[in-house]
Amino acid sequence: MTIEATLPQLLRRNAEKMPDRHALREKDLGIWQAFSWRRYWEEVRDLALGLAAAGFGQGDKLSVIGENRPRLYFAQLAAMSLGGIAVPVYQDAIASELAYVLDHAEISVVVAEDQEQVDKILSLKERLPHLKLLVFDDPRGLLNYEDPILKSFEAVQAEGRVFGAAHPGHVEAVVEAAKPDDLCLFSYTSGTTSRPKGVMLSHANLLDPAEVFATTEGIRANDEHVAYLPMAWVGNSLFSLALHMHVGFTCNFPEKPETLRRDLREVGPTMALAPPRLWENALTEIMVRAADASPSKRRIFDFFRGVAERAQLCVAEGRPVPLGTRLWRSIGEFFVYAPVRDQFGLRRARVVYTGGAPLGVDVFRFFRGFGVNLKQVYGATELSGLCSVQPNAEVDPETVGRMLDGMDVRIAEHGEVEVRSPGVFQGYYKQPEESREAITEDGWLRTGDAGFIDARGHLAIIDRARDVGRLYDGTSFAPQFIENKLKFSPYIGEVVVFGEARSFVAAMIAIDASTVGKWAERNNVSYTSFQDLSARPEVLGLIRDEIRKCNSGLPEATRIRRFLVLNKEFDADDDEITRTRKIRRRFVTEKYAAVLHAFYSGDEEVELSTEITYEDGRKAILRSRLAIGDVDEPSAPAAAPSRRMAEEAVPAE
Amino acid sequence: MRKPADEELLAATAVSKRFGGVRAVEEVSFSVRRGEIASIIGPNGAGKTSLLNMISGFYRPDTGSITFEGHDITNLRPAAIAALGIARTFQNIALFGGMTVLDNIMLGRHVRMKAGVLSSFLYWGLAQHEEIAHRARAEELIDFLELQDLRKELTSALPYGLRKRVELGRALALDPTLLLLDEPMGGMNQEEKEDIARYILDVNEQWGTTIILIEHDMAVVMDISDRVGVLDRGRKIAEGTPAEVQRDPAVILAYLGSAHQAREQAA
Secondary structure (H helix, E strand, O other): OOOOOOHHHHHHHHHHHOOOOEEEEEEEOOEEEEEEHHHHHHHHHHHHHHHHHOOOOOOOEEEEEOOOOHHHHHHHHHHHHOOOEEEEEOOOOOHHHHHHHHHHOOEEEEEEOOHHHHHHHHHOHHHOOOOOEEEEOOOOOOOOOOOOOEEEHHHHHHHHHHHHHHOOOHHHHHHHHOOOOOEEEEEEOOOOOOOOOEEEEEHHHHHHHHHHHHHHHOOOOOOEEEOOOOOOOHHHHHHHHHHHHHHOOEEEEOOOHHHHHHHHHHHOOOEEEEOHHHHHHHHHHHHHHHHHOOHHHHHHHHHHHHHHHHHHHHHHHOOOOOHHHHHHHHHHHHHHHHHHHHHOOOOOOOEEEEOOOOOOHHHHHHHHHOOOOEEEEEOOHHHOOOOEEOOHHHOOOOOOOEEOOOOEEEEOOOOEEEEEOOOOOOOEOOOHHHHHHHEOOOOOEEEEEEEEEOOOOOEEEEEEOOOOEEOOOOOEEOHHHHHHHHOOOOOEEEEEEEOOOOOOEEEEEEEOHHHHHHHHHHOOOOOOOHHHHHHOHHHHHHHHHHHHHHHOOOOHHHOEEEEEEOOOOOOHHHOOEOOOOOEOHHHHHHHOHHHHHHHHHOOOEEEEEEEEEOOOOOEEEEEEEEEEEEOOOOOOOOOHHHHHHHHHHHHHO | OOOOOOOEEEEEEEEEEEEOOEEEEEEEEEEEEOOOEEEEEOOOOOOHHHHHHHHOOOOOOOEEEEEEOOEEOOOOOHHHHHHHOEEEEOOOOOOOOOOEHHHHHHHHOHHHOOOOHHHHHHOOOHHHHHHHHHHHHHHHHHHHOOOHHHOOOEHHHOOHHHHHHHHHHHHHOOOOOEEEEEOOOOOOOHHHHHHHHHHHHHHHHHHOOEEEEEOOOHHHHHHHOOEEEEEEOOEEEEEEOHHHHHHOHHHHHHHHHHHHHHHHHHO
16 A cells, blocks of 8 residues: 555545534543534644744754644654654653653654653753753743743743744645655654664555555544543554544543543543553553442342453363353343443444553453454564454464554564564664664564464464573473463552563562552451561462462463562562563573562572652652562372372473 | 732731630731742641631630731621632532532632522523533633642542642632632642642642742742741741741740750850
């Protein structure tokens, strides 16, 4: 498919073709306020004129920082309308990360959501030599700021209208002159391994996967979408910018992150995209609520959950679902499944996608069993976000589906997945060396993921290529696979497993504070703080039981033998996970070297001093002594030694 | 920076209040200018809350007078004073626990409502028009105080820090000219205190509301106040800018006791 338009050109087309249809809807002051396509274009044009008046032009970079807000989209499109480049950044990034990206991208204009973000940018001003203008959306608390580079969104637009009167047709001329192959977006990767890299994408890069996806999946102009993902994630740009412009559906913005659940119910989106983390959280919440319900309700829930699971297993194994199960399922639809879907605002959802990281099989089956058409998609920032999706009839938790039209996949010799697609990026900004390395000589992108293609032609991803490990005896194991299995437990928040070149697998676990807290309440375990809770022997016992459950589904050799419950949660501010909540395995391995040592030297406890970073960037050292648990503590002492010996005998063979 | 106007908004002249033999407030005079944040500090039992109660009409002063915007309000009832534009929050939260956050804030608009019983009952004409206008204002406050996710929650189910915030919302719903805050940060942790301090500054900045603040946390008081008055055992012992008050020997004596002073002198 050849792309013939740019994003701003599509915006103008939509404004002409369907001027009064709702393009955006934002909940403000408790009411959903709509923006028509005409208004969308006018807002973008006025802002673009204002930016032009301030000297912004071809090739200049504008960054947006904040939650999903219509004005941040106006800003991105305004930059693109002038031939500039939009650079969305993570709103929860700490100052040093932010300074790196903004400086590296040579940002000249930042559009910030509110005072919090303005303060952050102003504190970095000295380190940002290219910054000329800082525009804010919400004026609250900013009335008395007197920085010369600071301007309100309205003020810039007002200046734009004046400039527009003197230069009629200025923006329109630049928009029409633009080519689909022009760069329009830098998406900084969250960097699981190194400094963020600026992935350069053109209009065509973003629009091609969007167009193919819309055709394949039947996305329509009367669809309702909710934009709530981090602005800097490429998946968000693909859905809320490219797909939105191409299809012309309505994009809804929640009031604030805390109200998302209620807003989702009010909007009732017909399609949605959510990273695995959110599905895991939703499942945890359902489990907690079910456990808190009255015994009769709980029994009903458990019964119908069983029905859903049995039906899903039949589907997975390719057997027909027995008539009885089907009957129960239709009763369950009325009493349990539909009400649960409704709680999460998924009642009208035709299709929902998960992507960005693998989703546990159990979580996947649960939602499918409850009637949510959950499908996995696969992509990478370097592929403009998307290259494969599961067709409706071939949904399978183990794969990420088929390549979209016009895209190909192959597996390199060492097991790495390589993709060829019109979405393949234009290189990393100012990093020619890395750009060359990312693409093979014949133009395929090295994704860095390990995977295989199954008999049906579906792509399956195992893990990050470099993370697939081997135990000391050569047994290969995929840490992420085990981690996802563990995370199915509602009590486990985050987990990292180790085992590379070691004799067995060990796990470091951060408990889920809310569910374990509730569990403690029900079981009369008293505690004062997260630290205290995570060190309670009862909690260690609980986690041990959860690990045993998980172990029963793992091959003998890769079962978890030892574990430790951390006294803090993994935090992106501590660099332990990325902003998209992927574990930075190498960093964690280095940081917790003492734990690793204790795991494999047989110590019963470990002295740990961890550095924690507060939200404002201050650091502190947390010193503590943590117990290490053995999963198979001899419950019947006589039997245990022989079993252990048997297990240890495996590597020797 | 904020610039308080030179116009006097509230003036208390030699007010006193006794409870039996206890002299809660004795001959205290002070004035507050329009647009400023004035704090009253002092040890426990110094008479701070009694003074606030006299301004808001809960107590009637035994002697002295209080004027607000030039009118004598010394003997007015609390409801009449509220109608003039003086709102307050309480040291011990006084919210309706069985009502939602939104309803509690709407309640604060009550003194601004004019529709009669009948038309309110029919929800027609003026009553409907009024309800919509007041709801719009309540929504602005919910937005301002970032309570969007709690609109429909019962206040009794909220944690302490949030209930304090809702109470501030209800006081603001009056669109007050003068806002009296009685220990708005009592019992809060550092983060919650900073949040409330931010809201107080924003209220003052955005709507020009004059604020009288009673607070124990000295760091916050010194940080956000334009002027500070110090009470000790019912008497005013100092008044001035935060810096002046901090240096005042009488204040140091009241707060740290004479042992400290003795040591200072010895050194």
